[in-house]
Amino acid sequence: MKKKLVFTFFIFSFSVFCFAQRVISPVAGNFCNKQPLVLDVSDGAECFYSLSGTDPLASGFAYDGPVLIDASGRINLKITAIRGDLKEEIEINYNVQEQNPFEEPSENFSFIKNCVNSGVYSYENEKPLEIPSSFTYCFDDDRIFLKGQKLVLDTENCLSRYLPCLVSDGKNEWRFVIFISGNQIGTLSKYSIPFEFKDWNSFFFTGEKLIWQLDDGDWSASKLPVNIDRSAKHTLRWQSVAFEVGNPVQSFVIPAEPEIIVNEKIDSAVNFSIDGDLRYRMEIVSTGVKNQPEKINGLFTSATFDTFEGDSISGTAVFAFYADGVFLGTKEKEFAIDKKPPLSP
Structure with missing residues (x-):
């Protein structure tokens, strides 16, 4: 019996967690305007909803993006989210008495x-x-x-x-x-090369029917991981395994590992910039901030995060680094922007 009680509590806690993460709007309460339905589906979940308390999978609508719920009075919103074998069921009750008590054209x-x-x-x-x-x-x-x-x-x-x-x-x-909608002005160029970096200090060659050379070392066809010192730059060369004089030799200069510099701007926004080789660009893998609609596309030399007066955000931003479009590793940086007013004593 004791095991059953613990299991039940776990399921309840998981449901509450999903609720807090999944639903951006609406929430329980009394409002003077019709409410939009905005869900976080960044995990790839398929969502369905109904407005009268019925089973969304039996007589509901498929969620394909933010939509204004054209309904007033007491509303019993039910949401079912399906992701693989997982199923979330969420219920929200709220009340709308639509009004605009002000005179036009104020x-x-x-x-x-x-x-x-x-x-x-x-x-x-x-x-x-x-x-x-x-x-x-x-x-x-x-x-x-x-x-x-x-x-x-x-x-x-x-x-x-x-x-x-x-x-x-x-x-x-x-x-x-x-x-x-963030200002996304980065380039999107990424190139295919016959080697991969798994972390900053380790790469392995993936090219078929090719041999490779690191700096002035011996030529090799090995596919085993290679550890290198990233405090300095290196030159990786490759050519056809059918070695002949005059074969074209391609090369890529692996720059030294960069650093991320975080600065607070005058308006309290946070700016992330690259301290390293000028060929580096960074892609925002994750901002660490909730309620993001989609991945931020683009490769940037710097990135700025900001929010409105009265709000605060914080998290750990993850950046993927590329040099000439070649992925070389990821880095994380914590940040915080607090524009909330101080609490009353």
Whole structure:
């Protein structure tokens, strides 16, 4: 009997964890606007949902991206997520009494109509989000409210994410999601070469019917891992195993291992840059920040992460390093951006 109780508790804890990670919107509560459905499917899960408490797999809809739930009153949202042999079931009850109590064409009326009621507002650097000063707002439902203001991000921000925002006029509350599309300006060139790096100090040759040479060493056809000193650069050469005078010899210069430099900018954004060979570019493998819609594509010489005033983010960012499009290793860096107001004493 004791084992059964422990097992039941584990399943409950796992369900709560998945709920917190999977659903970005909606959440339980009472709101004055229709709510968007935004799910984190970055793990490749297939999701289905229903709005009347029925089984989503029997009489629901397939989730294929953020959508405004066109329903008011009390809503019983059920979500089923399937990933391989795993199945998650989530239930959220919330209430919508849709209203815009402000007169047209006031700033407040326009904000509710054009920003909030869209469900998902797409932020653009050229068009900052302006929350009227008569409202207060908070992010991620932490209920640490700030006075409405113009929200801007560093123009070089490349962090894409969905950020829930709750606004209030002191009597009513509206909840919507801000979609931040990061500035992705990196190149996408990656080249095929006959060797692979598994970590910074180890590579192995993969080319068929080829022989290779490292620096001034002997020519070899070995496929075994080779350890090298990455504090200095090395030259790897290869050519056809059918050795003949005049055979074309290809080469690649393996640069010394770089470092990531992390600096806080004037606007409190965090910038990651490369300290090393100028041929290096880095790809953002993971930002460590939740609610990312998709992988950030591109190879960068530097990357900036930022968030709005009133929010905080932290994590461990993982970068893959390439030189001339050739993958050479990964590096991690912790970061934190805190733009939340101090707690009241």
